[in-house]
Amino acid sequence: MNPTIKDVAQKANVSIATVSRVLHNLGGYSDKTKQKVDQTIKELKYQPNAIARGLINKRTQTIGVLFPDVSSTFSSDLLHGIDEFVHDRNYSVMVCNTDQDGKRTLKYLQLLREKQVDGIIFSSEVLKQEYYDMLESMKVPVVLVSSQTDYANVPYVKVDDYQAAYDAVDYLITKGHCSISMISGTKGDPIAGTPRVEGYRKALEAHGIPFASRYLVYGDFSYESGCRAMEAILRRTPEITAVFAASDEMAIGALSVVTKHGMNVPEDISIMGYDDLRLARMVNPPLTTVRQPLYDIGMIASEKLISMIETGEPAESQICTHSIVERQTVRAIT
Missing domain, CATH: 3.40.50.2300 (Response regulator)
Known part of the structure; x- marks a missing residue:
């Protein structure tokens, strides 16, 4: 039988609430207590249950990310920034490949609804009315990346x-x-x-x-x-x-x-x-x-999304700065 948070609390001789606070990096405990709880978690091989956590805080600590082509280097560079930020905030990422024509988008939005993700990053695709209606029914925040929309409650992060x-x-x-x-x-x-x-x-x-x-x-x-x-x-x-x-x-x-x-x-x-x-x-x-x-755009989009998840407040759209990178494939004609 898998160990529970109660088992961790008993073995570490602390309350269940303290174990929960350590798991969520909420503070309110000493370094010695944190070390004791972390050591006990390792010894018992305790794995926090996302569903159980969700029952407590109404969240699964998971966000969905939709790309038209997850195999592209473009998506990879964006995802690197997204994953870096959300990992530091104790969230997990579920990546969906919607395909170039978006024919799988509704299917994956339905999947993300079933998985009860806390928010969605929607990349490089037009936010069609049918997608927006689905997102509205899910009641989760969404941030667009390398895309744009006129929906006031959907912020975007992109270059001009x-x-x-x-x-x-x-x-x-x-x-x-x-x-x-x-x-x-x-x-x-x-x-x-x-x-x-x-x-x-x-x-x-x-x-x-x-x-x-x-x-x-x-x-x-x-x-x-x-x-x-x-x-x-x-x-x-x-x-x-x-x-x-x-x-x-x-x-x-x-x-x-x-x-x-x-x-x-x-x-x-x-x-x-x-x-x-x-x-x-x-x-x-x-x-x-x-x-x-792209890395920075992924980071910024993740920061905005998690802020919306945790505060319930809207976020502003952001245009990021582009620049010319000179290397060796352009020559001057004199």
Whole structure:
């Protein structure tokens, strides 16, 4: 039979309330008492029961995180920040892979309802009305990451995608590039697709460079789509001197295709990404990119969510600062 919190209290010669306070880091006990309780927990191999805890404080100390693609480096970098913060606050993370088209989103929201999670981080997907209605019925707080909504009670944490793309293209233009192709994310995507395309177009316009539709190719943020898009660019617009990709994975795909065709980056074509994933530092040559601080975004979103869970108070949305990270895939044209 598994040991109970009562067994721990009896063996450590303290009250059940004291054991509970030690488990939840609530204070009100001496260091000596904490050491005695911790040692007893180890000796008895006691495992706190999440369901029992939930009956007491109405919480399971669990949050749900929904990603369209949990295998992507983007999701991994975000999750690292999320997990780091929630672990320090004694929460656990349940990760759900909703798939690119969101066809599993409602299914996973129902699962998270059944698991009685305390809150949800919703990443990189439009918060549709049906999702919002489900979340409202669950009566748990939610924070959006790398997404945005007009629902007043749903805060979001992201960078300004329009401005970040504008700054990336402006950077290429200041390096002397006038023929700049863009590999966009999913066509019509209002979160990370359309705003980045608009930033690209406005930066060209600001420098008196006309927009040419043939220079704009759509992908889906993945490495494979970057490869396909770069093949199309080399066929259709061989005169381009630079490519701005709306994700690092697509930029790395473009880089691999350019190399496969016997060309050099940045001598023949400059390539710039978006995200500053860990992969951007690993490729050869290292990728110049727009940095969105994914780890920090994950941490901030977790902090906001846990604050909402524990205080019942709303949280403010936050736009995080992006920056240009110069490495070795963009050259200046003199």
